[in-house]
Amino acid sequence: MKVAVVGAGRIAEQHLRVLREIEGLEVGVCDRSPAAAEFAAERFALPRHYDDFERLLDEMRPDVVHVTTPVDAHVALASRALARGAHVLVEKPIAPCHADWLTLCEAAASAQRWLIEDQPYPFSPPVQRVLRLIESGEFGEVVHVDAMICLDLAAPGSVFADVHAPHPSHAQPGGPISDFLTHLASLCSLFVGPHAAARTLWRKRNPQSALPFDEMRALVEAERGTATLAFSASSRPDAFAVCVQGTRMTAAMSLFEGGLSLQRRWPGNPAWTPLANGIATGGSHAADALRSLHAKLSGRPLVHEGLRELIRRFYSALRAGAAPPLRPEQIDAVSRLMAELTAGLAEA
Amino acid sequence: MRVLLTGAGGFLGRATVRALVEQGHSVRALLRPAAGSQPIPTSAGVEIRWGDLRSANLDDLLADVDAVVHLAAAFTGDVMEQFQKTVLPTEALLRAMARVGTRCLVLVSTLSVYDWSAPARELTEDSPLERRLERRDAYTVSKTWQERLCRRYAQTHGWRLCVVRPGFIWGNERASLDGVGVRAGSSLIVNGPLRRLPLVHVESCAECIALCVASEAAHGQTFNAIDSDDTRAWRYAGELIRRGQSDARRRIPLPYHLGLGVAIAVRALARALFGPDVQLPGILIPERYRARFRALRFPNQKAIALLGWKPRVHAESARRDPRRA
Numbered sequence: 325m326k327v328a329v330v331g332a333g334r335i336a337e338q339h340l341r342v343l344r345e346i347e348g349l350e351v352g353v354c355d356r357s358p359a360a361a362e363f364a365a366e367r368f369a370l371p372r373h374y375d376d377f378e379r380l381l382d383e384m385r386p387d388v389v390h391v392t393t394p395v396d397a398h399v400a401l402a403s404r405a406l407a408r409g410a411h412v413l414v415e416k417p418i419a420p421c422h423a424d425w426l427t428l429c430e431a432a433a434s435a436q437r438w439l440i441e442d443q444p445y446p447f448s449p450p451v452q453r454v455l456r457l458i459e460s461g462e463f464g465e466v467v468h469v470d471a472m473i474c475l476d477l478a479a480p481g482s483v484f485a486d487v488h489a490p491h492p493s494h495a496q497p498g499g500p501i502s503d504f505l506t507h508l509a510s511l512c513s514l515f516v517g518p519h520a521a522a523r524t525l526w527r528k529r530n531p532q533s534a535l536p537f538d539e540m541r542a543l544v545e546a547e548r549g550t551a552t553l554a555f556s557a558s559s560r561p562d563a564f565a566v567c568v569q570g571t572r573m574t575a576a577m578s579l580f581e582g583g584l585s586l587q588r589r590w591p592g593n594p595a596w597t598p599l600a601n602g603i604a605t606g607g608s609h610a611a612d613a614l615r616s617l618h619a620k621l622s623g624r625p626l627v628h629e630g631l632r633e634l635i636r637r638f639y640s641a642l643r644a645g646a647a648p649p650l651r652p653e654q655i656d657a658v659s660r661l662m663a664e665l666t667a668g669l670a671e672a
Numbered sequence: 673m674r675v676l677l678t679g680a681g682g683f684l685g686r687a688t689v690r691a692l693v694e695q696g697h698s699v700r701a702l703l704r705p706a707a708g709s710q711p712i713p714t715s716a717g718v719e720i721r722w723g724d725l726r727s728a729n730l731d732d733l734l735a736d737v738d739a740v741v742h743l744a745a746a747f748t749g750d751v752m753e754q755f756q757k758t759v760l761p762t763e764a765l766l767r768a769m770a771r772v773g774t775r776c777l778v779l780v781s782t783l784s785v786y787d788w789s790a791p792a793r794e795l796t797e798d799s800p801l802e803r804r805l806e807r808r809d810a811y812t813v814s815k816t817w818q819e820r821l822c823r824r825y826a827q828t829h830g831w832r833l834c835v836v837r838p839g840f841i842w843g844n845e846r847a848s849l850d851g852v853g854v855r856a857g858s859s860l861i862v863n864g865p866l867r868r869l870p871l872v873h874v875e876s877c878a879e880c881i882a883l884c885v886a887s888e889a890a891h892g893q894t895f896n897a898i899d900s901d902d903t904r905a906w907r908y909a910g911e912l913i914r915r916g917q918s919d920a921r922r923r924i925p926l927p928y929h930l931g932l933g934v935a936i937a938v939r940a941l942a943r944a945l946f947g948p949d950v951q952l953p954g955i956l957i958p959e960r961y962r963a964r965f966r967a968l969r970f971p972n973q974k975a976i977a978l979l980g981w982k983p984r985v986h987a988e989s990a991r992r993d994p995r996r997a
Contacts, residue, residue, distance in 0.1 A: 334752050359763045359821055363755060367806070481749065488704060488724030621942070623949030 325642070328386035328410070330354045330377055330401055331393030332364040335415055335442075338628050339390050340368045342635045349639075354380045377401060381408045388642065391415060394492030395503075399424045406435040411648075413638060415442045416506035418655060420496060422663040429652055440638060440650045443510040443658065444630030445564075447637070447649065450577040450584035451511070451630070454568055457575070457586075464571030465548070469515045471508050471566045472554040477501070478533040485534040497669035498526060499536040501555045502662075507564070508542075508553040509661040515568055517547030518657040522664045529558050542665050553665070576605075582619070582626030583612035674736055675885055676700045676774075678725060678765070679743030683846050684780070684838070686712050687878035688741060693717050695882045700737060702728070702744070725761035730768035739776035739885050740769060745818065747811060754814040762818045766825040776832045778884045779822045783837050783870060783896065784812040788963040795870070795968045797837075797894045807959040834890040838877045839870030839898040839970060846874075847917045851964055852909050853926070854955055860913070860920035864928030865906035867967035870898045876983045883979040895975040899983040928965055935961045 327343060329336050332355035343351050352372035355361040365373035374380040381404070389405035391398055391414040399419055402412045412432070418441040419425040432439035445451060457463040477484040477500050484491045484500040496502035512519065527539040538557035544550060564579040574587040585608035590600045619626045637649040675692055679685045680701035689712050692699045698717040705722045714720065721733060725744060734740070742765065746757035769777065786795060787802040805813050819835060826833035840851050849855075851869065853862040872880075880897040884890040906925060912918045935958045942950040954960040975981045 333756070337752060357760055357763055359759055359817065360755075363759070363817060481753075483753075489726040618946065621951055622946040623951050 325349055325388065325639070326384055326386045327351045327388045327390065328354060328380055328384055328405075329364075329390045329392055330380075330405075331391065331397075331415075332357070332360040333392065336364060336390075336392040338631055339392055339413075339635065340364065340370075341628075342632045343390075344368060345632075346636065346639055352380060352384050352386070377404065381405070381410075386410050388413065388639075395420050396492055396495060399428055402428055402439065403431045406431045406437050406439065409435065409437065411438040411642060413440050413442060413635070416444075417441070417496075417502065417662060418506075418659065422659050425656070425659040429656070432652070438638075438642070438648045439652070439655075440634075440648050441506070441655050441658070442631060442634065443506060443650060443655070444628070444634055445507050445579055446510055446514045446630070447633040448579055448630035449582055449626070449633075450575075450579065451514070451566075452633070453584060454575045454577070455514075457573065458570070463568075463573045463575070466515045466568055466570050467549050468569045469512055469549065469551040469566065470569075471511050471551065472556065472559075472563070473504050473507065474556045474559040474561070474563045474565075475504070476560070476562065477557045478530065478535055478538060487534055494536070497666040498540065501526075501535070501537055501540050501557075502666060504555055505662045505665055506658060508555070509658045509665070511566055512544055512546065512551040512553060513654065513657040513661060516544075516549035516551055519544050519546045519551075519661045519664065521545045522661065524665050524667075526669060533557070537669075540665075544661070578612070579630075580627050581612060581616040582629060583609065583616070585609060585612075673738040673776075673886060674698045674700065675739045675741055676702065676734060676737045677741045677743065678702045679745065679780075680712060680720075682743065683843070684841055684874055684877060684881075685743050687843070687874045688743065688881050689718060691875070691878035691882035692741070692885065695879075695886070697882070697885060700733070702733065704744075725765055730764060731772055734768055734772040734774050737772075737774050739778065740765070740774055741778045741780070741881060741885065742822070743780045743881075745815065749810060751810040751813050754810040755817065758814040759817045759821065763821055766821060769831070770825065770829055774831075775829070776885070777822060777826060778834045778836065778881060778890075779819065780881060781819050781835050781837045782811070782815050783839055784808070784963060785816045785819060785837065786963075788966050788968075789959065791968055793969055795896070795970055797896055797974055802963075804959065807957065808963065809954055809960055812963070832891045834884040834887075834892070835894040836877075836881050836884060837894065837896050838880075839872040839896065841872055841874050841877055843874035847912050849909060849912060849918055849920070852905050853923075853965075855920060856924070858919075858921040859924050860909055860918065860922070861924045861926050862905050862909050863926050863931050863961075863965040864967050865904065865909075865923075865925040867905050867928060867965065868901035868969065869903050869905055869908055870896070870901055870970035871903055871908070872897050872899045872983075880975055880979065880981045883981055887979050889978040893974075893978060895979065895981075896970065896972065897975060897981075898970045898972045900972070901970040928967060931955075931965065932958060932961055 327349050332353050351370050353364045354374040358375040361373040389410045389412050391401045398414050402414050405412050493500040493503040522544045524542040526537045529539050540555040542553040566577040568575045577584050585605040587601045590597050641648045675697045681703035700719045702721050704724050746754045785801050787800045790800045853860050876899050877897045909923050935956045938956045
């Protein structure tokens with residue numbers, strides 16, 4: 325199978341690492357910068373690199389194209405790849421706005437090719453474990469999801485705050501925070517279904533910040549429950565904390581570190597439940613910390629495990645001629661929620 | 673000549689502005705407003721432009737420019753960050769030079785690009801460059817690619833290219849201990865205390881760079897800019913501590929081979945435990961340890977012979993008499 329990665333920046337590195345692990349792929353890379361394309365090709369021992377996407381399509385005729393460029397180029401590149409008969413995996417967010425997503429979706433349908441978005445966290449090990457508990461009935465029904473990302477986007481040296489080379493996400497409504505909304509929206513949609521309504525609060529807490537907004541809160545009413553979604557550029561330490569509350573259990577996940585702890589009602593005297601949960605949570609945290617340390621030392625940080633799993637499942641599905649791990653309606657639900665979360669910001 | 677100087681607001685950049693003016697050039701100095709650039713003294717023959725190679729109008733920047741001295745580079749960040757902040761702006765600059773027709777380039781590189789395990793005794797301009805870049809740090813990777821691109825463009829377009837690789841740059845404003853040892857609390861562990869340091873004073877280095885601009889002999893050449901290798905690591909560290917240029921309070925000697933042995937053993941153990949992609953601090957990666965601390969001689973005859981460069985302030989004598997620095 326021939327695979328092309330378009331855009332040789334930071335996230336392309338992660339795609340190329342995973343592709344290197346999958347057997348039977350011939351991978352090429354393309355970037356507007358010939359040096360960036362060549363650098364990626366040299367680091368990952370790729371036989372082909374290009375600085376012209378059309379030439380890549382002509383010469384390589386890829387079966388799959390990964391679009392890992394800034395978001396403003398997603399629609400044009402993905403449309404072109406679909407028209408040339410390739411399945412396409414696009415980095416998040418899949419399109420600058422919901423209307424563009426619909427255009428892309430139609431292009432994929434008419435080309436009869438698969439189009440998926442990189443929504444990594446639904447495929448991360450802790451989330452997958454919670455999904456299995458839900459499926460088995462052990463978790464009960466999901467009542468509420470609370471997801472919060474804390475990242476200092478305005479820190480010195482941050483690509484999001486570099487005034488000399490403004491990050492492409494500044495052109496999105498909400499600015500750089502929008503780059504992370506896919507993560508929040510995909511987990512909301514996964515656990516409580518498509519949204520029905522949402523109320524949001526966007527703030528600029530630090531007036532000196534180079535970001536248009538540095539805080540976001542949202543309250544979402546969805547098909548099967550509710551969700552609170554938040555982004556904070558001020559809270560420390562960096563974290564992606566997700567709490568899923570069910571009728572029988574509560575799961576607390578730290579997705580940057582791949583951690584998971586469960587709180588449940590234990591059989592017997594309810595008075596023992598807090599102690600039993602405390603001991604179980606302490607054990608989970610210690611095990612998670614060791615696992616996270618081991619993963620970092622091994623050069624395989626757990627933060628990218630979701631992307632690895634998504635890509636592996638995508639290629640397994642393509643080889644089996646089966647449906648990909650993300651269906652268009654799932655991507656649509658995320659895109660609609662993101663549009664709702666940022667509604668009114670573009671005009672503002 | 674009218675010279676465009678990138679990275680003019682840095683430690684070496686400010687000295688290079690002065691050296692270029694002293695040698696009769698007019699300077700268009702590019703400074704990044706929010707990157708720690710300090711104001712440079714304005715004087716006749718110096719035109720200041722605030723901006724960044726990634727966002728500036730490069731054609732305008734290069735208008736009426738006869739030569740470019742390219743100093744701008746990133747010093748921190750991981751491999752991808754340094755590549756994006758050093759190599760991509762360099763590529764943009766080279767493309768603009770090709771468009772505008774600027775045909776003379778002086779690139780300021782680094783001794784880091786050499787393969788420090790290769791030379792037997794001396795590191796010279798003819799020593800082989802590092803080929804196993806995956807084992808070296810992000811700075812070496814980005815500077816190697818920067819050199820590679822500059823050479824490629826110069827060859828393709830028939831430009832006059834000169835590459836200057838400075839040693840450890842020091843001056844009264846700043847003196848780095850990175851190549852001397854490793855901080856441990858208030859102590860400085862001096863790795864290989866008896867080894868010679870390839871020191872170059874900032875003014876002397878700037879003079880070498882400025883000489884390359886107009887010198888016909890510099891065409892196609894590479895120069896290691898090193899004042900002398902008379903100074904030993906132990907003495908240099910002690911002097912900096914005494915003069916208050918380091919916040920370390922005491923020195924601890926660590927024989928070079930002992931430190932290297934520890935790095936080799938730790939990496940072998942870590943690989944056995946965590947696999948081949950194990951992540952370790954640079955000091956525990958043998959290739960990086962060698963590149964920082966290996967004992968070699970550093971001859972400087974090539975720059976003296978071809979450029980007529982006279983190292984103005986010898987490190988040893990300047991240390992004895994700080995007023996000269």
